[in-house]
Amino acid sequence: MAASRPARKGVAIDATSADTKTRILDAAESLFMEHGFEATSLRSLTTAAGVNLAAVNYHFGTKEVLFQAVLTRRLDPMNQERIKLLKGVEREAQGRALSCEKVLFAMLIPALKIARDEKRGGKNFLRLLGRAYADPAPFIRHFLSGQYAEMIGLYKEAFLKALPHLSRQELTWRLHFVMGALSYTLAGTDAVKLFAQMTAVEKYDDELLLQRLAPFLVAGLKAPALADSRKLELVSGD
Amino acid sequence: MAASRPARKGVAIDATSADTKTRILDAAESLFMEHGFEATSLRSLTTAAGVNLAAVNYHFGTKEVLFQAVLTRRLDPMNQERIKLLKGVEREAQGRALSCEKVLFAMLIPALKIARDEKRGGKNFLRLLGRAYADPAPFIRHFLSGQYAEMIGLYKEAFLKALPHLSRQELTWRLHFVMGALSYTLAGTDAVKLFAQMTAVEKYDDELLLQRLAPFLVAGLKAPALADSRKLELVSGD
DNA sequence: GTCTATACCACGATAGAC
DNA sequence: GTCTATCGTGGTATAGAC
Numbered sequence: 001m002a003a004s005r006p007a008r009k010g011v012a013i014d015a016t017s018a019d020t021k022t023r024i025l026d027a028a029e030s031l032f033m034e035h036g037f038e039a040t041s042l043r044s045l046t047t048a049a050g051v052n053l054a055a056v057n058y059h060f061g062t063k064e065v066l067f068q069a070v071l072t073r074r075l076d077p078m079n080q081e082r083i084k085l086l087k088g089v090e091r092e093a094q095g096r097a098l099s100c101e102k103v104l105f106a107m108l109i110p111a112l113k114i115a116r117d118e119k120r121g122g123k124n125f126l127r128l129l130g131r132a133y134a135d136p137a138p139f140i141r142h143f144l145s146g147q148y149a150e151m152i153g154l155y156k157e158a159f160l161k162a163l164p165h166l167s168r169q170e171l172t173w174r175l176h177f178v179m180g181a182l183s184y185t186l187a188g189t190d191a192v193k194l195f196a197q198m199t200a201v202e203k204y205d206d207e208l209l210l211q212r213l214a215p216f217l218v219a220g221l222k223a224p225a226l227a228d229s230r231k232l233e234l235v236s237g238d
Numbered sequence: 239m240a241a242s243r244p245a246r247k248g249v250a251i252d253a254t255s256a257d258t259k260t261r262i263l264d265a266a267e268s269l270f271m272e273h274g275f276e277a278t279s280l281r282s283l284t285t286a287a288g289v290n291l292a293a294v295n296y297h298f299g300t301k302e303v304l305f306q307a308v309l310t311r312r313l314d315p316m317n318q319e320r321i322k323l324l325k326g327v328e329r330e331a332q333g334r335a336l337s338c339e340k341v342l343f344a345m346l347i348p349a350l351k352i353a354r355d356e357k358r359g360g361k362n363f364l365r366l367l368g369r370a371y372a373d374p375a376p377f378i379r380h381f382l383s384g385q386y387a388e389m390i391g392l393y394k395e396a397f398l399k400a401l402p403h404l405s406r407q408e409l410t411w412r413l414h415f416v417m418g419a420l421s422y423t424l425a426g427t428d429a430v431k432l433f434a435q436m437t438a439v440e441k442y443d444d445e446l447l448l449q450r451l452a453p454f455l456v457a458g459l460k461a462p463a464l465a466d467s468r469k470l471e472l473v474s475g476d
Numbered sequence: 477g478t479c480t481a482t483a484c485c486a487c488g489a490t491a492g493a494c
Numbered sequence: 495g496t497c498t499a500t501c502g503t504g505g506t507a508t509a510g511a512c
Binding site for chain 2: 035036038039127130131133134135136137170173174176177178179180181182183184185187209211212213215216217218219220221222223224226
C-alpha cells in the first residue's frame with residue numbers, strides 16, 4: 001500500500017514543509033481522527049494540508065485509499081512489534097508452557113505505546129482504529145483483515161499453547177471477544193459516558209485502563225470451555 | 239421520538255401499503271442495516287419505499303432523526319424487556335445474593351430474542367446497533383446514552399450486589415468491557431473472518447455464540463479486582 | 477512528473493406550488 | 495400532505511500549466 005509513485009531522484013526533502021504526499025497524510029490523520037472518515041471532506045483536508053484538491057486524487061487515487069494509507073503507516077509497525085514481542089515471550093519460555101498473561105501483554109503493550117506517543121497519533125489514532133473495526137464499509141474490512149492476518153495467526157498458535165483446554169474453534173471466538181473488548185475500549189473513550197457516574201477524578205489514563213482490561217481478559221480467556229450444562233433459556237420475564 | 243406529526247383523523251391505515259411514515263421506517267431499517275448510515279442515500283431510500291424524496295424531510299426532519307427513529311423502534315422495547323427480566327431475577331433472589339450469571343443472562347437474552355426475530359430486524363439489526371455504538375457522530379452517541387441510561391443504571395446496581403468484591407468504579411469499567419465484547423461481537427459477524435480458519439461448518443448461530451460469550455464475560459466479571467502486583471511494563475521485545 | 481483550475485454528477489436539505 | 499425545482503457541498507475526473 002506504500003506507493004506506486006516513482007522515487008525521488010536525488011532531491012532532498014524539506015523537513016519543515018514536507019513532501020506533498022506526507023503533508024496530505026499528516027492532515028488526513030489528524031482530521032480523520034477528529035471527525036471520522038465520512039465526516040472529513042477532501043476540500044477541508046486539502047486546505048488544511050495547504051495543497052490543491054486534486055492532489056489527493058493524484059497521489060492516492062481515492063479518499064478510501066488515502067484512509068488506508070493513513071492506517072497502514074501506524075498499524076503495520078504496531079503489528080510488527082507485537083510479533084517481535086511474542087517471539088521474545090516464546091524464546092523466554094524455552095519450550096515450557098507459555099504464560100497466557102505474557103502472551104496477552106505482548107499484544108497489548110504495543111497498543112499502549114502508541115497511545116502514549118503523540119508523534120504516532122496517540123490515543124486518537126487508537127480510537128480511529130477502534131472505529132474502523134466496526135465499520136461496515138467493505139473496503140475497510142478487507143483492508144484490516146489483510147493487515148491483521150499474520151499477527152492474529154501467530155498469536156492464535158501461541159494462545160493455543162498457553163490455553164490447552166481450549167479447542168481451536170473456541171479460541172477463535174475468545175480472541176474475537178478479546179479484540180472486541182479491546183477495540184471498543186480504545187474507540188470508546190467518549191462512549192464511557194454511557195455508563196455515567198464516571199467520576200471526573202478518574203481521568204483517561206491508558207496504563208490504568210489496560211491494567212483494568214488485562215485481568216478481565218485473562219480471566220475470560222482462562223474460563224473453562226463451553227459448558228452446555230448451563231443452557232441459555234428463553235424464559236420470558238415474570 | 240415518536241412523532242410531532244398530527245394524528246390521522248379517522249382514516250383507516252392500509253396494512254399492505256402502509257402509512258408513508260411506516261414505509262419510510264421499514265425501508266430505512268433495511269437499507270441502514272445493509273449499508274450503514276452514511277452509505278445509505280435518501281434518494282435510494284425513498285425510491286425503495288415508494289415515496290417522494292422530500293417525504294423524509296417532512297416526516298422526520300433530517301436523515302439523522304430518521305436514523306434515531308429506526309433505532310428507537312427496536313431498542314426501546316429491548317431495553318424495557320431487559321429491565322423486566324432483571325426485576326424477575328431480583329424478585330426470585332428474595333434478598334439473597336444475586337447470581338452474576340443470572341443478571342448477565344437477563345441482559346443477553348433480549349438481544350438474543352431480537353436476533354432470532356426476523357420481524358424485528360433480526361441479526362442485522364443487532365449489527366446495525368453494534369456499529370452505532372462505535373460511531374463517532376455526536377448525535378448517535380448522545381442518542382444512545384439516553385436510550386441506555388436507565389437500563390445500565392439498574393444493571394450496575396444489580397451487578398454491584400452480585401459482585402461485592404468490585405468497587406463501583408471498577409464495575410463501571412468491566413461493564414464497559416462487557417458491552418464492548420457484546421456489541422463488537424454482534425456487529426462483527428463479518429469481521430470474524432479476520433481470524434480466518436473459521437470453519438465453514440460452524441455457521442453463524444446466535445445461541446451458540448451467546449453460549450460461548452457468556453462464560454467468557456462471567457469469568458471476566460468475577461476476576462479479582464485490579465492487581466497492581468503485576469504491573470505492565472514497557473519492555474521492548476528481545 | 478507534479479500540480480492546478482475547473483467541470484461533473486450525486487448528495488442532503490429546503491422553499492414554494494399544488 | 496405531497497411534489498418539483500433548486501441550492502450548497504460532497505468525491506471524483508481531466509485538461510493543461512509548470
